[in-house]
Amino acid sequence: MNTSTQISKAKINRRLLKDKLFTYAIIFLAFLSSVPLFLILFELIKKGYRQINISFFYKVAPDTMEAMVAVKNNEIIPGGIANGIVGTLIIVGMASLIAIPLGIICGMYLAENSKGKFAGVVRFIVDMLQGVPSIVLGVIGYIWVVKPITGGFSGLAGSVALSIMMLPSIVRSTEETLKMIPDTLKEAALSLGVPYHKTMLRVILPSGISGILTGVILGISRIAGETAPLMLTALGSAAISTDITKPSSAIPLLVWEFYNDPNLVNMIWSASLFLLILILILNLSAKAIAKKWKVQY
Amino acid sequence: MESTVLEKELEVKAQPYKVNKMMQNPIEKIESPILNIDKLSVSYGGDKYSINDVSAGIAKNKITAIMGPSGCGKSTLLRAINRMHELYPDTHNKGSVYLGEEDIYKMNPILLRRKIGMVFQRPNPFPTMSIYDNVIAGYLLNGIKLKRKEKDAIVEKSLREVGLWSEVKDALHNKGTFLSGGQQQRLCIARALAYTPEIILLDEPTSALDPIATAKIEDLLVKLKKDFTIVLVTHNMSQAARISDYSMFMYLGELVEYGKTKQMFTMPKDKRTEEYLTGKFG
Ligand SMILES: Nc1ncnc2c1ncn2[C@@H]1O[C@H](COP(=O)(O)OP(=O)(O)OP(=O)(O)O)[C@@H](O)[C@H]1O
Ligand SMILES: [Mg+2]
Numbered sequence: 001m002n003t004s005t006q007i008s009k010a011k012i013n014r015r016l017l018k019d020k021l022f023t024y025a026i027i028f029l030a031f032l033s034s035v036p037l038f039l040i041l042f043e044l045i046k047k048g049y050r051q052i053n054i055s056f057f058y059k060v061a062p063d064t065m066e067a068m069v070a071v072k073n074n075e076i077i078p079g080g081i082a083n084g085i086v087g088t089l090i091i092v093g094m095a096s097l098i099a100i101p102l103g104i105i106c107g108m109y110l111a112e113n114s115k116g117k118f119a120g121v122v123r124f125i126v127d128m129l130q131g132v133p134s135i136v137l138g139v140i141g142y143i144w145v146v147k148p149i150t151g152g153f154s155g156l157a158g159s160v161a162l163s164i165m166m167l168p169s170i171v172r173s174t175e176e177t178l179k180m181i182p183d184t185l186k187e188a189a190l191s192l193g194v195p196y197h198k199t200m201l202r203v204i205l206p207s208g209i210s211g212i213l214t215g216v217i218l219g220i221s222r223i224a225g226e227t228a229p230l231m232l233t234a235l236g237s238a239a240i241s242t243d244i245t246k247p248s249s250a251i252p253l254l255v256w257e258f259y260n261d262p263n264l265v266n267m268i269w270s271a272s273l274f275l276l277i278l279i280l281i282l283n284l285s286a287k288a289i290a291k292k293w294k295v296q297y
Numbered sequence: 298m299e300s301t302v303l304e305k306e307l308e309v310k311a312q313p314y315k316v317n318k319m320m321q322n323p324i325e326k327i328e329s330p331i332l333n334i335d336k337l338s339v340s341y342g343g344d345k346y347s348i349n350d351v352s353a354g355i356a357k358n359k360i361t362a363i364m365g366p367s368g369c370g371k372s373t374l375l376r377a378i379n380r381m382h383e384l385y386p387d388t389h390n391k392g393s394v395y396l397g398e399e400d401i402y403k404m405n406p407i408l409l410r411r412k413i414g415m416v417f418q419r420p421n422p423f424p425t426m427s428i429y430d431n432v433i434a435g436y437l438l439n440g441i442k443l444k445r446k447e448k449d450a451i452v453e454k455s456l457r458e459v460g461l462w463s464e465v466k467d468a469l470h471n472k473g474t475f476l477s478g479g480q481q482q483r484l485c486i487a488r489a490l491a492y493t494p495e496i497i498l499l500d501e502p503t504s505a506l507d508p509i510a511t512a513k514i515e516d517l518l519v520k521l522k523k524d525f526t527i528v529l530v531t532h533n534m535s536q537a538a539r540i541s542d543y544s545m546f547m548y549l550g551e552l553v554e555y556g557k558t559k560q561m562f563t564m565p566k567d568k569r570t571e572e573y574l575t576g577k578f579g
Contacts, residue, residue, distance in 0.1 A: 188421040297424040
């Protein structure tokens with residue numbers, strides 16, 4: 001009897017030790033997986049910070065000659081990425097204008113008719129969309145907009161390609177969020193004689209606002225750094241362009257251009273740093289909104 | 298012993314109450330009812346009816362309780378009265394319900410629900426709205442414009458009626474969802490009252506509440522019948538006995554007995570009612 005209890009004690013100790021080791025291993029691995037992000041940030045800041053000053057935000061990308069002279073004299077390259085910033089804002093903004101209403105309506109439909117056959121098909125298509133390679137969406141933008149509508153490369157074509165790309169995240173987050181909202185809320189509104197569409201728009205949607213907004217922002221952060229679809233649609237522009245029917249620059253396009261010009265290579269770091277920080281801020285604000293605007297029911 | 302109860306029940310099930318016509322009619326006729334349920338049958342789809350051929354008048358400015366075992370169709374009957382059952386797309390019904398002279402199934406549901414309000418089992422204040430806005434939600438959501446003074450008056454009057462005014466008057470612009478369960482339920486009643494219905498339907502409004510909150514709501518309902526007609530579904534027999542004037546007993550979708558509460562609790566006419574009230578089933 002006695003020995004058996006002693007044995008079990010030893011066993012327990014061994015288990016506790018295993019438990020501890022396991023916990024430490026997990027913490028270590030979690031740490032390890034966050035290392036790359038910090039390395040990237042560190043690298044970008046080290047190489048790029050010098051380039052980021054006020055003119056970085058309001059001047060367009062420099063031409064090769066200017067840059068070459070500056071590099072030779074060991075000065076910072078004059079000019080900035082204003083054309084890219086403006087282009088990204090417009091292209092991403094237009095894409096959001098297209099995708100947000102469409103995505104929310106679609107998500108609402110899926111949440112309301114979760115068992116319908118048509119809803120099943122729509123859900124399947126949205127899931128497939130998530131897996132479509134971004135370059136293919138670029139081709140779509142080219143076929144749908146560049147050729148028939150704007151008759152040449154354009155910011156609008158880029159927006160269309162990117163809007164398709166951000167759609168799944170909006171649809172799914174809207175659907176998931178609305179499904180969590182108890183039916184009693186809908187009943188409350190309907191029992192006051194509020195028509196169905198008003199109930200959805202003024203009671204149900206606002207109750208799910210945090211989840212939907214989170215999905216929207218994650219969608220935006222996903223497309224803000226996309227390069228491939230823009231190469232076939234927006235193309236790029238050396239000047240600031242606000243005309244959505246004309247070619248337009250974007251920050252990721254500029255990074256690609258800098259990479260292809262030996263004299264501008266130094267600009268890669270600052271532009272990438274800016275883009276990365278922008279996306280990090282978007283992600284953090286998505287988290288903050290999810291927490292702060294959470295509606296309690 | 299066991300088997301006799303079962304035998305009794307089988308016997309009861311075997312013969313619908315119409316066979317007992319020799320007895321007094323177990324369905325009381327209400328003089329000048331505000332609401333007239335006329336041979337109403339409701340199905341959620343297919344030819345299975347969840348309530349069957351229910352006829353009853355509802356007395357004005359009284360509390361009518363609907364009782365019966367789970368699944369007997371109490372909620373279905375209640376929801377059919379303001380057409381909330383139509384939320385489920387495959388519902389259809391036979392017979393009708395008259396509010397005064399009007400057939401409610403021919404009325405605009407939006408107008409109907411303005412006249413017949415509803416309170417649910419779980420308190421469901423609108424989570425994005427303040428207490429103040431919750432009370433006048435019927436007006437806000439239907440786009441009915443009110444002056445600031447009118448709003449203030451409606452909010453104060455409704456909250457006073459449900460005894461919530463002194464508890465929340467300094468927190469009117471806080472969210473309603475921060476109140477306790479009992480307070481939330483009274484807020485929901487205030488929201489229904491504020492929209493000035495004639496009839497208020499309540500589906501087990503106290504079953505999610507503690508005894509103190511329940512007692513408050515019961516007192517409130519008794520007070521409210523002066524201005525409103527109240528129809529109340531309840532599982533709690535002593536609640537029905539305490540506050541209702543008339544009681545319905547439903548069983549398997551059928552209205553088995555309907556009459557004055559006192560009469561029903563002391564001298565039920567139908568065997569099934571008696572067995573339910575004495576706790577033999579349900
Ligand atoms: N949405 C629905 N779709 C199909 N059948 C339903 C639906 N709601 C209720 N029913 C059926 O209708 C019958 C009556 O249900 P109802 O909810 O009216 O009962 P109840 O008396 O309110 O029960 P409880 O005391 O449990 O609330 C039940 O047999 C139930 O299965
Ligand atoms: Mg019920």
